[in-house]
Amino acid sequence: MLNIILMGPPGAGKGTQAKKIIATYHIPHISTGDMFREAIAAKTPAGVLAQGYIEKGLLVPDDVTIDLVKERLAKDDCAKGFLLDGFPRTIPQAEALEKLTKEINRPISAVINITADKEVLVKRITGRRVCKECGAPFHIETLKPKVEGVCDYCGGELMQRKDDTLESLAVRLEAYENQTLPLVKFYEDKKLLHNIDGLIGLENVFKTVCDIFEEIK
Numbered sequence: 001m002l003n004i005i006l007m008g009p010p011g012a013g014k015g016t017q018a019k020k021i022i023a024t025y026h027i028p029h030i031s032t033g034d035m036f037r038e039a040i041a042a043k044t045p046a047g048v049l050a051q052g053y054i055e056k057g058l059l060v061p062d063d064v065t066i067d068l069v070k071e072r073l074a075k076d077d078c079a080k081g082f083l084l085d086g087f088p089r090t091i092p093q094a095e096a097l098e099k100l101t102k103e104i105n106r107p108i109s110a111v112i113n114i115t116a117d118k119e120v121l122v123k124r125i126t127g128r129r130v131c132k133e134c135g136a137p138f139h140i141e142t143l144k145p146k147v148e149g150v151c152d153y154c155g156g157e158l159m160q161r162k163d164d165t166l167e168s169l170a171v172r173l174e175a176y177e178n179q180t181l182p183l184v185k186f187y188e189d190k191k192l193l194h195n196i197d198g199l200i201g202l203e204n205v206f207k208t209v210c211d212i213f214e215e216i217k
């Protein structure tokens, strides 16, 4: 069963790989970042609360984030696997997820941790453009869309995310180091962790992901 967690610092390539994974393995993509951006656009109470945190680069409080994932993971389409992208991001979130996956009998089968150094992350984030409609990520140098400013997947308009500024990225990287990095040991201890060097190119990262999936399926 592919019950997968995709983790890594901002700009490691989680969203990029997630697009490729779901197209090949047909499992639901549960990105807490995307869920929050949708909630912000729809001005839901969770969205209104999350907006201030996200624009500053801070993590949204655990209780709000955990509730969002709890509701989503319990849905029927997750019975045959799921891809969690950007969750968990703190030890309390990981503990809550462990409890939840036990309750619904959908245990995590692997944690894919994509790594990259800070200099590369800064270039990727500041050059990233995303689709307004489907959230697909592109890059002004390394992953240009076929038609400038237009999404290859859905034809939506490309834009720069509000939290993709240098100022916000510095806060996001600090949050990653302080709050998310401890999860590497958490999942290593559970023998679920697979590290992938995010600098080996999009296709090579994806090939490594597929090799891991074939092993655990």
Ligand code: AP5
Residues within 6 Å of the ligand: 008, 009, 010, 011, 012, 013, 014, 015, 016, 017, 032, 033, 034, 036, 053, 054, 057, 058, 059, 060, 061, 065, 085, 086, 087, 088, 089, 093, 124, 125, 127, 128, 129, 137, 138, 139, 140, 142, 143, 163, 172, 198, 199, 200, 201, 202, 205
């Ligand atoms: P979220 O949307 O999850 O953002 P993030 O983790 O900061 O990750 P990014 O989307 O910035 O990067 P990515 O790894 O997906 O990289 P991408 O594939 O786009 O979260 C946003 C915010 O929501 C958080 O800051 C927080 O406030 C809140 N939030 C979300 N989840 C939360 C949680 N669990 N708890 C609390 N708060 C939460 O790639 C980046 C660029 O690099 C692209 O341009 C791409 O084309 C390029 N690229 C990717 N891979 C490669 C490669 N191999 N080679 C060359 N270029 C590449």
